[in-house]
Amino acid sequence: MDGTTSTADQYSRDMKDVDTVATTADVKGRLDEEKGRISFEVVDAEQALAPEADQPFTSALAFTCLVASIGSFQYGWHAGSTSIVMDVMRCSASDPNSSHTLSSCLNMNTDVWAFFNASFALGGLFGGIVASLFMGRMGRIQACHICNALFVIAALLLSIAPHPAVLTLGRFIAGIAAGAQSSIVPTYVAEISPPKWRGALGCSFGFQLSTGVLVAQLLSIVLNFRPGWRVLCGLTGVWAGVMSVGFLWCPEGPRYLVMSGKREEARRALMRLRGSDPVGVEGELQAIIRGIEAEQSGREDSKTLSLMGIMRSPVLRKPLFLAGMIHLAQQLSGINPIVGYAAQLFSRFMAPSTAMWLAVALTGCNNMGIVVSSTQMNRVGRRRFFLISVTGMAVSIGLVVMFAQLNKNAAATVLLLIAICFYALGLGPIPWLITSELFPATAIGSASSFAATVNWTFNFVLTYAFADMQNGMGNWSLLVFAGGLMVVGVVLGGTMPETTGRGVEEVVEGFKGGWGARGVKRL
Template identity: 35%
Template structure:
């Protein structure tokens, strides 16, 4: 999950071009790391047609990510029927593979994007990924026509690569073309796109639209739409001026692109600041992934960041996002009502993306993370109670749905985005890229584990399926309370100094 309001330092700001890995929420309006740290003096810029067009083209990748996270939920029964007709293996097990293979693709897409962003450019990398997304969507859409379960699995894997790629490439491009003072605002667009895409997938999955035995291949195949629109739009979008200047070393093209995006030829300050930022990055010592694990001052914040990522996934949120239709049926709802209730999950995440924007800098990262984990723990317990007592009790079925919605809402308060931004605030410029790479890999792997294991856990534990997640949430809450420092209103130097003592 993803992004928020103006923050101190995102994984993008202040890093050398091409060192961005993982899905990062947001940019700050100020670079506070490196030997030349000072408030940014870049031209303030503003919202122009060219900027809005480019951002719209880029965030279609994030909409794709949200769509493919939420769309698999409703048609489970129909996909399992398809598996049963064409495969002798247990349908629920194959469905778990279909769901979780998406995250395996994501683990490949993230590092692939980091490499392509630097070698091919931001715009061309996004363009290639959009074309790749069309291929993945086609595999899923035609799988039933070809009576091939393998095509469906391959399609989910390919679209997972596409979405993992997008979670790195789209925020990187957006952060690099947005004016410094507006990076926080534009950073929220990524999270809003995810929530909107998820809600669209869930709405289209209801019975009267595409939630049927005939409609599910088209439902999954509709992933072609955002990819195709992005493929059409991107050729007319400008390349990132930062890439042109710092990677392609073409200052003239960078100046032309920046002038187009800003709608003004007054871009000298911004060009000069890019040079200074690059110089600061070159002068700072670089750390590898191995260094993160062997250097005590780096190992401690890395462990904190990894636990934050694990808390996002192993708290059970993707069990809800992938299987909420199944959860609601187990809570006593009819299958039709369950698919309608699923729409509320994506809608709540979309709304919470808006609500949490002003809270991030007012309350701080640590406070919101603790609040989110605490709320998820409480409602995870209440969900279990409701699941256990719903039989012959319509009221408890309703409460089970309400508790699930509130569980998702508290996830949106902090755990949805803070893990993606916290590593960039715990590490200096030289170690940030490696740390964010590790965090992204851990996040996608944990996503895979939850997607693969929830159905077997549900069959084994029945109404007690959320108890393991509850126990983990309690552990994550205690760890966060004891170990996570508050990074709000602290410079990178102040934060890293805490771990050097």
């Protein structure tokens, strides 16, 4: 802290309009006349003035994060709501239950069901693409309101669908909303969270996603009859309404407000989230302002970077590649096909009633793993947890295949549960958390949208193809996920930086001399 103090003393004489105590970020700039560029160093506000021990976890912050995480709950709800009720939702054309206008089951063969199931991910792909447009033009909260309106429309279509085409359309619209919120919600949570709590609160997206799957599975067991599944499909409108009502008491993201020129609103938002600490709030606000101004220096065309702008940047294209690879790794784990077809996978070697509860246990393991990850994230670090997760899940899935081929069903079941625990440590929560830590505020919208698009694209491909993979390859199909994880793990092992405890500017600075894994060392 001596270097920070001396720098503050050096500049305090020139800062007449800003109280010295309230200045929490020191920005040092110099003009390199030969190269015609400005380089800068930003000392993170929270580190310069307020130690992490003094960063409060307020009730307003907890409430805001809880409301925002309902968006990921809805994602999980749709991901987990069809596995158990599959057999009561579909029937053959000759079944008398399928002949009514509001029939208790719909005529769907295996191919139609596979496309219906995957249409959620296809919608998510489109939602991920438009998410940055929503966030940049109307803010995080208003964008979530639009997504919730789409969830309500989807709930109506799903619950009263007279034909599989209408049912698929409803799931596709739900996917659009979930895809957009999978980019918007992690960005919003990262903006409102102080560094000390960013890791734990960032994991809330993965935890609530898994909770959504768990609650949907439990209610699926209760509503596993005709036409109980229609009630299950309609409930998503309730969660959307609760989220929108809750947002009435939540502030907009401070970084978005600063970028929109609403500095006074940003100050009020921080006061609401941080409690009665005007000195700390003013310092954090000044750090946000200076960081954004530094990123915007030399750029007169717009306030935010487009995806093409990021790709043209020699520095930012590197974290863009990493964000895509990290989200690709999550899908190569096979988590969505495994969860989506969990009851069918287990029913191959046990009674259907037991298989349903094992599918629930699978999700329960995911929740417990995320709790461990969120409480230890700042101690262990994002990079280490993620690489442990990738390696552990790849090995566990490989062993699942081996024991399944040997007809050791109990061992295969236990190993699949262990694989999900490894997934929860890093592959589950970290992709949604780390994207906001790799990019400056001016690039986060486009970068998050790109990462979500990668995630949903492979979600759709793998979910749609998994039924055919199972029919053609049997248990060997799981080796595709194990092999994919190992390849991605090797790539990320040499390129993924450690972001724990570091400001965005420092992480980005590490990419200027090479890849972040070398440029940004552990503390």
